[in-house]
Amino acid sequence: MTIQPAVLLLSGPNLNLLGTREPSVYGTGTLDDHVAAATAAAAAHGLALRHLQSNRESDLIDAIHSARGTTAAIVINPGAFTHTSWAIHDALAAYDGIVVELHLSNPDSREPWRRTSVVAPVATGTISGFGAHGYVLAIDAVAARLS
Numbered sequence: 001m002t003i004q005p006a007v008l009l010l011s012g013p014n015l016n017l018l019g020t021r022e023p024s025v026y027g028t029g030t031l032d033d034h035v036a037a038a039t040a041a042a043a044a045h046g047l048a049l050r051h052l053q054s055n056r057e058s059d060l061i062d063a064i065h066s067a068r069g070t071t072a073a074i075v076i077n078p079g080a081f082t083h084t085s086w087a088i089h090d091a092l093a094a095y096d097g098i099v100v101e102l103h104l105s106n107p108d109s110r111e112p113w114r115r116t117s118v119v120a121p122v123a124t125g126t127i128s129g130f131g132a133h134g135y136v137l138a139i140d141a142v143a144a145r146l147s
C-alpha cells in the first residue's frame with residue numbers, strides 16, 4: 001500500500017464568505033470552488049488534501065499542531081490573522097514541514113496595515129495576488145518542493 005503525502009489547506013476568518021465578500025477584491029469564486037481546484041491539483045501530484053476553514057484562531061492553531069509529524073505541507077490563507085496572529089506564527093514555527101502562505105489579493109498593494117505579515121517569517125514562501133489561481137500555484141509549489 002502506498003501512503004500519499006498529505007497537504008493541509010487552512011482558511012482563516014471570513015473566507016467562508018468568499019463569492020459574496022468584496023468580490024471586486026477577492027473575486028466571485030467560493031471557498032468550495034478554491035478547495036475543489038486545490039484538491040484536483042493535489043490529486044494530479046499524488047497528494048492527499050484536507051481542508052479546514054475557521055473563524056477562530058484556536059481551531060487553526062490546533063490544526064497546525066495536529067499536522068506535526070503527520071502532514072508534509074500546510075497551505076494557509078490566514079485571512080486577517082496574517083497581520084496580527086503571533087500565536088499562528090508560533091504554531092507554524094513549531095511545525096517541521098513546508099508552509100505556503102497564500103492570499104487571493106496582494107496585501108502589499110492595499111492598506112498599509114496589510115503590509116505586515118507575521119506569518120511570512122515562518123513560511124517557506126508566499127503566493128499572493130493571483131486570485132483563485134493561487135490555490136493551484138500553492139499546490140504546485142508544494143509538489144515541486146517535495147519532489
Ligand code: DQA
Binds near residue numbers: 082
Ligand atoms: C487575504 C488578505 C487579508 O489581508 C485579508 O484580511 C483576508 C484575505 C487574501 O486572501 O487576500 O481576509 O488573506
